[in-house]
Amino acid sequence: MYNFDIVRPSSVADAVAALGEEDAQALGGGQTLIPTLKQRLASPAKLVSLAGIAEMKGVCTGDDGVLCIGGGTTHGTVAAEATAYPALAALAGNIGDPAVRNRGTIGGSLANNDPSACYPSAALASGATIVTNTREIAADDFFEGMFTTALNEGEIICEVRFPVPEKANYQKFEQPASRFALVGVFVAKYADGVRVAVTGASNDGVFRWTEAEAALSSNFSSSALDGMSVSSDDMIADMHGSAAYRAHLVGVMTKRAVAAAG
Amino acid sequence: MPKDHGIGASSKRREDVRFLTGTGNYTDDINVHGQLYVHFLRSDVAHGRINKVDTAAASEMPGVVRVFTGADFEGVGSIPCGWQVTDRFGEVMQEPPHPVLAQGKVRHVGDPIAAVVAESLSQARDAAEAIEFDIDELPAVVDMKEALKDGAPKVHDDLKNNLCYDWGFVEENREAVDKAIKEAAHVTTLELVNNRLVANPMEPRVAVGDYNRANDESTLYTTSQNPHVIRLLMGAFVLGIPEHKLRVIAPDVGGGFGTKIFHYAEEAFCTFAARQLARPVKWTSTRSEAFMSDAHGRDHVTKIELALDKDNNFTALRTDTYANMGAYLSTFAPSVPTWLHGTLMAGNYKTPLIYVNVKAVFTNTVPVDAYRGAGRPEATFQLERVVDKAARELGVDPIALRRQNFISEFPYATPVAVEYDTGDYTATMDKLEEIADIAGFAARRKESEAKGKLRGLGVNCYIEACGIAPSNLVGQLGARAGLYESATVRVNATGSISVMTGSHSHGQGHETAFPQVVAEMLGIPEDQIDIVHGDTARTPMGMGTYGSRSLAVGGSAMVRATEKIINKAKKIASHLMEASEADIELKDGQFTVAGTDKSVAWGDVTLAAYVPHNYPLEDIEPGLEETAFYDPSNFTYPSGAYACEVELDPDTGKVTVERFSAADDFGNIINPMIVSGQVHGGIAQGVGQALMENCVYDENGQLLSASYMDYAMPRADDVPFYSVDHSCVTPCTHNPLGVKGCGEAGAIGSPPAVINAVVDALQSGGHDVTHIDMPASPSRVWAAMNG
Known part of the structure; x- marks a missing residue:
């Protein structure tokens, strides 16, 4: 770790102001950033901790039935309190281990957009809205590829709004070492159609499997996916699996998610 | 009524009071007044010529006391190798020097180029970044067979080639074995890899060097399994410190698994620097450093052939193994693929003719040395896999084929130069069949198939040689130590x-x-x-x-x-x-x-x-x-029979271990609870090797599995509750306690059981798969199923 300063603002406004300074970086739960700092792979001058901002924490359901989760809410809290959206709570409860879940936050995960993270698939499959200090961004516009999002410099995820689906399920096939998603598929069925989002598999990060969505929208059963497959062209290939294997797993995990969603 | 004290009692482990309450005294807990900290600048290329290491700027950084490079160790000895193997032509092995800090070339990712000693660790790390070095990257060799080709890059310029030795055992049997294989009714051939592993003890390595000018005494605190060996090797061969002026202390050590046997450069460095600076010097390995500086394990590539007569009696065995030494010879590296491996190739069977060939090869990778079992897991894996394959080829029951070929009379002199004193392989197999409920397997397979899963049963035997060993014998075999x-x-x-x-x-x-x-x-x-x-x-x-x-x-x-x-x-x-x-x-x-x-x-x-x-x-x-x-008069020969049942998800290739049973004969038992614990841990490591762990380099010698993000360690939920039994006892005949040793058995006996089970599961699903290399990860299993 290199030397850095740290500030702990108690409001979003103060955090935004602090992030305006040169080489300042937001610190959520630190589950990616702290190991990166320890390995001296980043050298921010100032860390702006978002952990003390009360207005960014908590889970509630709005009058419109949308589940609202503060950007600074930990996975552990989501797992325990997002009871209105069981598939999302289950996803949060299966991220990492208890230590990770007690520190890591939904806002941090979405802002980082790790291609193997779980949350991006939930946000994309749910058609969630990412609310920042300046604007609202639809999930479809938010994820711009591996570790890349629509967020501007210094922009903070204050809240994430999830329309609650009729049925949903997340299936994660774990990479054996890290237990991140080698392939994770989130399926969500809404009155106006089904959305399927895939994480872990693609070089472009989380993506929607639109062919599966179309098939499932007309017949929400795993048999609707028979004979369907995603292309392996843009899939990640590494020591844990070939592109073809990941493409295959997308099909398997999607079927399982549909079956489990019931 | 079980005993409540003395031999045979499951006395509670008294050391656990401090281990479980955070009151142990590990090397990193030791801080000596006035101590400095060292950070090693390590090579990020696998092979390169060092043109320049300029420490001037680094030396001026805050808190820096001194920056050392290879040049500072020119008058210092080489890290020694403790075993000299003689090849099949009567020549001694090629033995390159191993400097404390790299001199002239770097030879693997992680090879230390320079060492910064500073008042704080952060200052040392900061200064290491200010070292200006110029290294010409050279082509690296990683694959052993490539390394032996003419024109391959040489890891050591002064050696003839990258071949450490070409060992034949027993060389006099070679022609007879070739003839028997040629004339056999059936020959089963198998090519396999014994995957490279990183030991990963929970406690990383640590060294603290201290020096007392008043009496000219050096003290090294280190994470070692054998402090006297370190004192001898480092004092006599590297630093020239007589034993009465050198004390080595290994306090509580948090796991070793072999990788803390060896004398490492960092130990010599801290002792040397403390004398130079007249201040204590401490090094604590990070986990990342451990991956590229702890000796790795295994890494064999083997072709094995088993000959059988028309009645399915084993008549001959021939193996051809390439063993990776890495870039330098670690302390006991040459002995592992030879005397700890070739001597075990008879296994539990009365095969009359055996010939083992081993080519040990230098590559641009971390040195490879003993890891839990050391040579014996490699021998057991090959043998028990080829026996299993033979049974499947011949359409006979794998257990029956083993029983038919068991050694049954003791003492038994093997064709690979050792004499088993006692054993009862039929008894351990009988016990295994009972505790593993082999008879109930068919019903359990049906249950799995009803869930859409494939189920496989893998059984194997093992024998190992423990209690190493008579000093006069190991001396003849090349050991540079008494044992x-x-x-x-x-x-x-x-x-x-x-x-x-x-x-x-x-x-x-x-x-x-x-x-x-x-x-x-x-x-x-x-x-x-x-x-x-x-x-x-x-x-x-x-x-x-x-x-x-x-x-x-x-x-x-x-x-x-x-x-x-x-x-x-x-x-x-x-x-x-x-x-x-x-x-x-x-x-x-x-x-x-x-x-x-x-x-x-x-x-x-x-x-x-x-x-x-x-x-x-x-x-x-x-x-x-x-x-x-x-000084013992012979090795001891623990033996046993293991069974593994796996469930395989045909959609994903994921294998889960559902049941694991171990029937061991360890001779007399002092503390049954501790013995069970040793077997449990060993099986976890064996299951880890078989299904998860893999140390992977790319073709340029970059370590791809350099952290727990990519190196898959087994966790508690990756292994089932085991059924272990050690009630089959044939006491060792030549030591006063009649004991044989139990520390490595689990890691030796379990990998073939797991892979035999995976192959069984795949074949039960109609897949024409006769072998799968370790680790049988989901992606590999899926690839095997899908051609």
Whole structure:
């Protein structure tokens, strides 16, 4: 770790102001950033901790039935309190281990957009809205590829709004070492159609499997996916699996998610 | 009724009180007044020529005391290799130098280029970034067969090529084996890889060097399984410090698995720098450094052929193995693929003709050396896989084929130069079939298939050679060390005892099990006895703990020393009771005169030894302290039979271990609970090797599996509850306790059981798969299923 300063603002406004300074970086739960700092792979001058901002924490359901989760809410809290959206709570409860879940936050995960993270698939499959200090961004516009999002410099995820689906399920096939998603598929069925989002598999990060969505929208059963497959062209290939294997797993995990969603 | 103390009792591990409450004293807990910290600048290329290492700017950085480079070690010895193998042509192996810091070239990712010593670790790291170095990257060799081709880049410019040795064993059998294979009714051939592993003890390596100018004494605190070996190798061969001026202390050590046997450059560096600077110097490995500086394990590529006659009797075995040495020869590296591997190729079977060829190869990778089992897992894996494949090819039951070929008469001289003293392989197989419920497998397979899963059963046997070993024999085989063990039993005036052992406990529970033996012999409570180990200043010269040798060799030394204590104590007792020494009996801590009601307590005798007012001073010396050195007359040969049942998800290729059963013959058992724990841990490591762990380099020598993000360690939910049994006992015939050793068995016996089960599962699903290399990860299994 290199030397850095740290500030702990108690409001979003103060955090935004602090992030305006040169080489300042937001610190959520630190589950990616702290190991990166320890390995001296980043050298921010100032860390702006978002952990003390009360207005960014908590889970509630709005009058419109949308589940609202503060950007600074930990996975552990989501797992325990997002009871209105069981598939999302289950996803949060299966991220990492208890230590990770007690520190890591939904806002941090979405802002980082790790291609193997779980949350991006939930946000994309749910058609969630990412609310920042300046604007609202639809999930479809938010994820711009591996570790890349629509967020501007210094922009903070204050809240994430999830329309609650009729049925949903997340299936994660774990990479054996890290237990991140080698392939994770989130399926969500809404009155106006089904959305399927895939994480872990693609070089472009989380993506929607639109062919599966179309098939499932007309017949929400795993048999609707028979004979369907995603292309392996843009899939990640590494020591844990070939592109073809990941493409295959997308099909398997999607079927399982549909079956489990019931 | 199980015993509640002494030999055979499951006494609770007394060391766990401190291990489980955070009050252990590990090397990193040791901080010496005024200590400095070292950070090693390590090569990020696998192979390169060092043109320049400029430390001027780094030396001016805040807190920096000194920056060392390879040039500072020109008058210093090379990190030595402790075993010299002679090849099949009678030539000694090629043995390159191994400088403390790289000189001229870097030869693997992680090879240390420079070392910064500073007041704080952060300052040392900052300054390391200011070192200006110019390294011309050279083509690297990673694949062993590529490394042996003409024109391959040479890891060591001064050697003829990258071949360390070409070993044949038993060379005289070569032609007869070739002939038998040619004439066999059936030959089963298998090519396989024994995957490279990183040991990953929970505690990373640490070294603290200290130097006392007043008396010219150096002290090294280090995470070692054998502090005396480190003192000898480092003092005599590297730094030139005589033993009476060098103390090596290995306090609580958090797991070793072999990788803490070896003498490492960082130990020599900290000791050397402390003398140069007259201040203590500390190094604590990060986990990332451990991946690229701890000796790795395994990494063999083998072709094995098993010949059978028309009645399915094994007639000959031939193996052709490439063994990766890495970039330098680690302490015992040459012995692992040879004497710890070739000698075990008979396994449990009476195959009359065996020939083993091993080519040891230098590559631009981290040095490879002993890892839990060391050579024996590699031997067992090949043999038990090829036997299983043979059974499938011949359409016979794998268990029946094994039983048919078991060695059944002991002692048995194998065609690979060792003599098994005892064993009963039929008994352990019978026991296995019972505890594994082999008969119920078919029903369990049906249940799995009803869930859409494939289920496989894998069975194998193993034999290992432990208690390494007779010094005169290993000397002939190239060992540059004796392999006896030592113990001093110091009886205190009031009867309590300190046992100073040359063995070292780094998780094995010696502090509990060793007192059980002495307590049994003397008839006093175990809590009257403490074990002292891990400090060259407090223990007699000993060889340490590896190769499952501590009880068989170190325990035997302790028995011999205790016998001397008993003999002397009886003399004292006979004097106190005015009886003939021949009539004195010791039972339950009381000396009695046979046939009378006269007795004196243990404590009366020990007090008399140190307060010799009424004492036969003209016949015997006062005091009660004895030392023994024990050199075994043979290896010990634990054996057993293992069974694994896996469930395989055909959609994803994921394999889960549903049942694992182990029937072991460890000879006599001192503490059954500790033995079970050793087997449990070994199986976890074996399952890890078989299904998860893999150390992977790319073709440029970059380490791809350099952290836990990519190196898959087994976790608690990756293994089932085991069924282990060690009630089959054929006591070792040549050591006083009749013990064989249990530390490595689990890691030796389990990988073939797992892979045999995976192959069985795949074949049950109609997949034409006859072998799958370890680790049988989901992606590999899926690839095997899908051509």
